[in-house]
Amino acid sequence: MAAGPYNYSYIFKYIIIGDMGVGKSCLLHQFTEKKFMADCPHTIGVEFGTRIIEVASQKIKLQIWDTAGQERFRAVTRSYYRGAAGALMVYDITRRSTYNHLSSWLTDARNLTNPNTVIFLIGNKCDLDAQRDVTYEEAKQFAEENGLMFLECSAKTGENVEDAFLDTAKKIYQNIQDGSLDLNAAESGVQHKPATPRITMNAGVQPPNKEGCAC
């Protein structure tokens, strides 16, 4: 990238949630490093990664918080939903139990994020089609019923991984464009500089990091 790693217009905050072992950390790793981590240790608490992407020729920095799926970390990870612009909710297509828990993850996501947070459902490990335990159709239906975006991905082969992260960003960007995500509606509700919207961490999107000289 000619523009260098720091010239981006927005920062979008994501969280990745879902049962332990569904491949959240692998998805993040695949997205940020384009590699598959075969022996990924369980995440302790939270980890975070970033990558700059381009949506509608705008550079956007994704700040992605990967949470631990183990129940014992729930108390810690719940605090990270705050202010996320996108939530990737992951289950493992070869383990039905991880799919069955989706509604509880979804409840958490709905309660702890703001109403505009884009929730994206990911059925991971689609490379293991032979061991499939959850059909595409029923997950698709679940997603539609709950207004979620949905894709089956594989952190191993990388299939659809980019799309999941990018589609989420596109949707957030679109929400900003059509005004349904009000960047100025900070916690204070006060509009500081019309030119440079004041955005709070709680909005999950951070304001244009304007390129060029502002003077």
Place this chain on the structure above:
Amino acid sequence: MADKEPGDVASAPASNNPLSRKLSKILETRLDNDKDMLEALKALSSFFVENNLRSRRNLRSDIEKRSLAINEDFLTAFQVVKEQLDDVYSDVQAMNECCLDMTNRLKAAKAKTHHLISQTTSLHNESQKLQVKEQVAQAFLDKFQLKPDEIKSLRGTRDGALQPDFFKALSRVKQIHSDCKFLLRTNHQTAGLEIMESMALHQESAYERLYRWAQNQCRLVTQDTPDVSPLLCQAMEALQDRPVLLKYSLDEFGKARRSSVVRGFIDALTRGGPGGTPRPIELHSHDPLRYVGDMLAWLHQASASEKEYLQSLLKSCTAANVQLDEQLGHITQGVCTPFKVRVEQVLVSEQDPVTLYRLDNLLKFYHHTIGQIVNTEAALLSTVAEIQDLSHRMFFNSLTSHANKLLDKVELPPSDLGPTDSLTQSLQLLRDVLACHDASVVPIDDKKQDYKQILSCVIDPLLQMCSMSASRLTTVDMAAYMVNCIHLMNSTLALYEFTDTRLEMLNAQTEAHVDTLVSEQASYILNRVGLAQMYGALQTYKTEQGPLSSLPGLDELAVKSAVNKFDSYLAQPDSLTLPQFHLILSSSVRESATKRSTELICQAYKQVYIAVLDPTHGYKDGPAVVPRTPEQVVHLLC
């Protein structure tokens, strides 16, 4: 010209006479080939029209007359030509004179301008030299002087705004300044020094301006996400040459960010997200874990973001890591107090050891997590450490005060010699506390240390409490009660790691109490069947005392009746089991105690048996006194 004679000439045979020769010559003449002749004849035919005598006679004179006339014509014609030629001649003559005159004049002029030309040439040469010099000078100026627009962009506009050209000009100034060293090394030292000085002045004022601009820009980055413009990054890069100015600018940035972080934190605490979702963190202040956890997560994320902003600001600065860490420490310092005040409030008002321990573990986790972002000197990290230390102390305080309460009000053991309520409650508390650890992420060493401390905080007072409440009991009751209490502690601890030494200690105590129970049980049986006296005497017997049968109460009859009673015990061994044995909760302890007391009885019988059959003790009918062999007894009892 040959004579022309028209008409035939009679042929003559003689050829040797001149006439014939002439004739033949004439005959041979080929008139059609002689052009001149033809012309002459043609001309002749034009005026000789009448061939008569007279005309023939006059022919010659006619021809001559004609020739004369023609010549006269020629003469007059040439007369004109000659006159004209004379004119031309005179003209040419005049021209020649003119030319000569001009040549002379030219010669004179040439002689006169020669000096001028040489002067011109030398001037021309000089001008060429000067041109070269000018080019050199221009090149020198290009290299060693600023162009007007560069000076302009260095000076900038009155409002202090900075154009991107500024940095180009600044680097030019720097370049020139350093190029002056070459001048100093050559014989242009004066110029070198002067230029250097002027560049130094330019540089100083430019840095001054840059600094003021950067400082102003840095003051403005108070949005929740700062607007780090490429120009500001460039300014930071340029200010690297003036570390003090860079530091001041960064301080300004840090100040602005610091207040922005504080404001963001307070907003998140009290206002929440847009439209109140997510809800303000303080709304959960009744739930200490959620409340403190949310604050810590916010701080963690804010630290990560602030670090990114700093990195983006300093991306072009080499070796700015120290400054980055320092500023990050400064930026995150502002939230320390509001954070600390709130968490302290939670900690001091919290009584529940389990919650306190959870908070302690949470703080430990975040100390580790935030420590990966900020450096060890950062105030935020030491604040988290301080609070964690406080939570640690509060936790142990609450555990200790719980234990003290136990000791203040010792309960009497219940009649079933089972654990008291306070023991079961305390053990439940211990279980809850130890279970917190599963949900925590602290390093294993810490965990081990904590476990040790927790165990001594709970188990030691519990043991004391049990001993105190047992002190008013009989020996057997006490032993059974203690065995029960310790058993309960034991089975609680057995589920956790790092409890081995504790378990060993508890097992040793159980052992001691089981010993008491065993010996109490055995002596109870011996007393009840009446063998106690015999057994007691055997333990202290010395040969000077004489035969056993001679000692009071150990005569053959008495022994025989005791053995008889023993025999009836053998038929119903359970009848003499101490009631406390039934109250022992642990079946394995109960079984081993029963077994060991039985073994003790068997041994005692064996001693009695051997003594009775020993002739020196004077039991006359030994085999009748002790009809059963020790082996039979073992067989019956075990």
